[in-house]
Amino acid sequence: MKIAYREIEGRSGAYWLLLGVLGAVTAAGLAAAWTMEHRGHIVTGMTNQIVWGMPHVFAVFLIVAASGALNVASIASVFGKGFYKPLAPLSGLVAVALLAGGLAVLMLDLGRADRIVVAMTRYNFTSIFALNVFLYTGFFVIVALYLWTMMERRMNRYSTPVGYAALVWRLVLTTGTGSIFGFLVARQAYDSAMLAPTFVAMSFSYGLAAYLLVLIAAYAWSGRTLDVAVLRRLKNLLVVFIAVVLYFVAVFHLTNLYFARQSAFERFVLADGGIYPALFWGGQILLGSLVPMALLAHPRLGAARGTVVAASLLVVLGGLAQMHVTIIGGQAFPLELFPGMQESGSFFDGRVHPYAPSLPELALGLGGVAIAGIIVVLAVKLLAFLPERLDGRVAESP
Amino acid sequence: MNGHDAGRRQFLAWGAGAVATLTLAPGVLLLQSAHGRAPVEAASGAVRWGLLIDTDKCAKGCDACVTACNRENGLSGGTRETDAQWIRKVELKDLRTGREASLPMMCQHCEQPPCVDVCPTGASFKRADGIVLVDKHVCIGCRYCMMACPYKARSLVHENLADQRPDVPRGKGTVESCTFCVHRVDRGETPACVRACADAGHGAMVFGDLNDPASDIAQRIARYPSTQARADLGLNPGVRYQGI
Numbered sequence: 001m002k003i004a005y006r007e008i009e010g011r012s013g014a015y016w017l018l019l020g021v022l023g024a025v026t027a028a029g030l031a032a033a034w035t036m037e038h039r040g041h042i043v044t045g046m047t048n049q050i051v052w053g054m055p056h057v058f059a060v061f062l063i064v065a066a067s068g069a070l071n072v073a074s075i076a077s078v079f080g081k082g083f084y085k086p087l088a089p090l091s092g093l094v095a096v097a098l099l100a101g102g103l104a105v106l107m108l109d110l111g112r113a114d115r116i117v118v119a120m121t122r123y124n125f126t127s128i129f130a131l132n133v134f135l136y137t138g139f140f141v142i143v144a145l146y147l148w149t150m151m152e153r154r155m156n157r158y159s160t161p162v163g164y165a166a167l168v169w170r171l172v173l174t175t176g177t178g179s180i181f182g183f184l185v186a187r188q189a190y191d192s193a194m195l196a197p198t199f200v201a202m203s204f205s206y207g208l209a210a211y212l213l214v215l216i217a218a219y220a221w222s223g224r225t226l227d228v229a230v231l232r233r234l235k236n237l238l239v240v241f242i243a244v245v246l247y248f249v250a251v252f253h254l255t256n257l258y259f260a261r262q263s264a265f266e267r268f269v270l271a272d273g274g275i276y277p278a279l280f281w282g283g284q285i286l287l288g289s290l291v292p293m294a295l296l297a298h299p300r301l302g303a304a305r306g307t308v309v310a311a312s313l314l315v316v317l318g319g320l321a322q323m324h325v326t327i328i329g330g331q332a333f334p335l336e337l338f339p340g341m342q343e344s345g346s347f348f349d350g351r352v353h354p355y356a357p358s359l360p361e362l363a364l365g366l367g368g369v370a371i372a373g374i375i376v377v378l379a380v381k382l383l384a385f386l387p388e389r390l391d392g393r394v395a396e397s398p
Numbered sequence: 399m400n401g402h403d404a405g406r407r408q409f410l411a412w413g414a415g416a417v418a419t420l421t422l423a424p425g426v427l428l429l430q431s432a433h434g435r436a437p438v439e440a441a442s443g444a445v446r447w448g449l450l451i452d453t454d455k456c457a458k459g460c461d462a463c464v465t466a467c468n469r470e471n472g473l474s475g476g477t478r479e480t481d482a483q484w485i486r487k488v489e490l491k492d493l494r495t496g497r498e499a500s501l502p503m504m505c506q507h508c509e510q511p512p513c514v515d516v517c518p519t520g521a522s523f524k525r526a527d528g529i530v531l532v533d534k535h536v537c538i539g540c541r542y543c544m545m546a547c548p549y550k551a552r553s554l555v556h557e558n559l560a561d562q563r564p565d566v567p568r569g570k571g572t573v574e575s576c577t578f579c580v581h582r583v584d585r586g587e588t589p590a591c592v593r594a595c596a597d598a599g600h601g602a603m604v605f606g607d608l609n610d611p612a613s614d615i616a617q618r619i620a621r622y623p624s625t626q627a628r629a630d631l632g633l634n635p636g637v638r639y640q641g642i
Contacts, residue, residue: 040570042556047479051541051554111539111554111571119538122519129518129542185631186512186548335550337503337627338490338642345488345503346464346477347550353479 003086004388005151008222010381018221022373029367032360033108041111044361049353050331055109057323058365061206062102062372063136063177064199065319067170068207068241069094072234073146074170077163083233086387087215092147093376093385094211095170096140101372103136105364128179135173142166151384174203181326188265189330194255198248202319205241208234209315214376216309218386227391232303235296235311242289242315249284261339268333269325273352276329279321288318328355443526446509446636447578448608449592450615450624451501453641455602456595458500461487463603466594467504470579472563482553484576485591490642499642502591502603505530505551505576506627506635513543513552522573528608528636529578537572544573548628551575578605608636 009015035043046053072091076084107116123130146166149159178199184190212234219226253270256262269276292311301307332353337343343350380386467485468475477483485504491497507530513522514530521536522543532543544552552575559568565581568574579589587593592603606615618624624638 037571040557041554042480048482048544048553048556049479049550051544111541111573112537112569113539115536115538118519118536119540122536124514124517124520126515127518127542129516129540133518180542183516184512184546186546186628331545335548337488337549339628339630340492340494341642342491342493343488345486347483347486347488347503348479349486349488349503349550 005086005089005384005386006388007382007384008218008380008386010377014221015377015381019374019377022370022377025363025370026367026374028363029105029108029365029370032363032367033113035360036109036364037113043358045355045357046361047353047355049348050328050355052327052331053355054357054361055105055364055368056327057320058368059102059105059109060177060180060327061319061323062098062105062368064174064203065206065210065316066095066098066102066139066203067174067177067200068203068205069098069211070143070166070170071204071208071237072211073150074163074167077150077159078167080160086390087230087234089147089150089385090215090218090380091211092143092150093379094214094372095207096143096147097372097375097379098207098210099136099139100375101368101370104371105368108364108367109361128176128183132173132176132180135169135176139169139173142169170203171200174200181330187330187333187335188262189269189326189333192252192255194248194252198245198252201241201244201248202322205238205245205315206319208238208241209312209319212238212308212312213316216305216312218376218380219390220305222380222386224386225389225391226305228303230390231305231308235303235308238311238315239293239296242293246285246289265333268352269329273329273332276325276332279329280325283321284318284325287314288321289315292318331355441525441527441529444609445527446608447507447528447583448606448615448636448638449507449578449589450604450618450638450640452602452604453499453501453639455600456500456502457600457602458489458498460500460598460600462594462598462600463487463502463591466590467576470563470582470590471566471577472561472568480556482555482574484551484553484574501639501642503549503551503627504591504637505547505578506549506633506637507576507578508636509634511633512546512548512631516542516546518542525580529580529583530575531577531580532573532575534567534569534572534574537569539571539573541573547575548631548633 044053070091072084073088075081076088107113119133125131142165146159146162149155149162175196178196181190182192182195216226253266256266269280271277292314295307295311296302298307332355334350334352337349464485464487465475467473471484473482473484485502488501488503490499490501507528509528511524511530514524518540519536519538521533522530523533524530539554541554544554552573554573555568555570558570562568582589588605592605595601595603604615604618606613608616610616619638622640624640625642626635626638
């Protein structure tokens with residue numbers, strides 16, 4: 001049957017309140033960025049030892065989740081599952097919004113954020129960072145095209161080929177994001193080809209969780225019907241994605257544990273590294289993976305709206321914990337200048353580097369999330385992204 | 399034309415040649431011996447500047463090289479986690495044998511510098527003579543080079559700066575590291591740390607052209623065993639260590 005998409009009304013007090021809250025958080029993020037620009041990175045918790053901090057935890061999470069948020073659209077047009085078709089436009093919108101939020105954080109954290117024109121006009125093509133600039137801008141263009149083919153009836157017939165392009169592009173994009181770390185030969189936490197596919201797997205999980213949160217909120221707050229069949233399918237998919245991430249994470253650490261030269265780092269991140277093992281086991285593994293899997297696998301409550309929301313929130317928080325362990329834990333572990341030697345020096349050689357995020361960096365990171373939120377909240381009011389109802393009749397399997 | 403005239407002309411030619419040689423030779427020879435270069439002249443790929451550090455001569459507790467670097471380049475000398483340190487003393491202890499060593503650590507001016515590979519804008523670059531630098535006008539402060547450097551040789555300028563040295567421009571929000579005192583090297587001098595080490599009577603640092611077989615550094619490297627920090631990475635640093 002024909003799917004009727006319609007803009008949400010967006011005139012209620014609650015709508016404006018939501019927009020106001022998101023606007024306030026964005027403003028706080030921009031104020032933080034201005035302070036960092038004006039006074040320098042001294043106002044952050046980042047140092048010459050922990051050079052990437054909380055902004056990068058948020059930015060990389062958002063960028064990785066952006067790629068994964070496109071899952072639903074890909075399943076609809078590339079794998080031809082009609083069931084997901086009504087859900088696809090929102091998937092593209094969430095993807096674009098998350099990427100915009102993540103890139104805003106990354107750009108505003110630069111030591112010289114005012115030199116964005118330099119970053120956009122001078123490229124060193126041996127740098128995976130420079131290549132990512134193309135992958136990110138290309139992602140916007142391709143997803144915009146993709147949305148056009150999905151939302152404009154005359155363009156519908158092109159949605160499959162554009163969908164293929166978007167699928168390939170986002171796999172390359174997340175490979176590129178994982179490779180930002182994977183290509184760092186100098187640091188023991190990184191320097192692994194495993195990171196690229198692991199990031200791809202993580203994108204599926206984090207992106208779908210973010211998508212589910214937006215979908216459920218949009219339907220609940222606009223008073224539209226969201227059938228349990230839709231949630232059941234999507235939550236089953238989320239369970240599979242979480243399991244795939246666990247597999248990659250397990251292989252990564254098992255490989256490292258096998259290499260004697262990596263055992264000190266593994267001991268640090270898995271056992272005696274203070275906050276990092278706590279975030280890894282408690283945040284990433286237990287709360288971010290095992291608990292949501294158990295919740296979603298529950299035969300009776302697994303597909304309930306509240307359960308899916310709780311599980312998705314946990315996956316998002318687990319993802320932030322994982323980024324914290326990967327990005328900050330990886331830098332906290334001291335570099336080995338002369339392997340096998342004990343080192344000490346005025347630049348904190350041979351010591352675990354402490355890190356305490358400051359308020360401005362937290363505000364900047366959360367500001368990125370709020371920017372993504374604003375884009376979604378405005379877009380669903382201005383354009384017809386959401387089907388009027390998502391019940392069993394619309395969401396039929398072909 | 400008679401023989402007398404020919405003899406006179408030849409004498410004049412020789413005389414002119416001699417005068418020209420006497421006038422130009424000191425300059426030419428000086429340039430050759432000191433490897434300095436005029437500001438308009440491009441850095442030469444025939445030269446590879448390098449530094450050999452003899453850790454047996456490097457005294458534990460001596461930081462003459464560090465203070466000289468700070469003074470020369472206008473660094474504060476602070477050692478907070480946010481302060482820039484272009485050169486630092488590192489104490490090593492071999493846990494298996496108990497042997498200790500003290501050495502200065504700075505940008506290793508790699509032949510294959512990871513910082514240059516990862517820099518998105520090309521601000522990190524290697525000069526033809528092997529000196530790795532940051533173009534402060536193109537650096538966007540992303541710090542990817544700091545993530546990539548195996549030697550933790552780079553610093554971000556975290557605060558506003560005052561009292562900069564005219565020879566050594568720096569900038570808040572950009573990344574910087576040891577330049578081998580490129581402004582001194584281009585004048586035909588040695589880096590400030592090397593000079594200070596010699597003045598302190600240690601002479602633990604030898605600076606010179608690795609490509610010139612006649613240079614002190616090349617001869618020492620050929621004669622005595624030396625190691626590179628993280629030689630396993632295959633970056634071929636321009637800085638070598640002796641005695642560890």
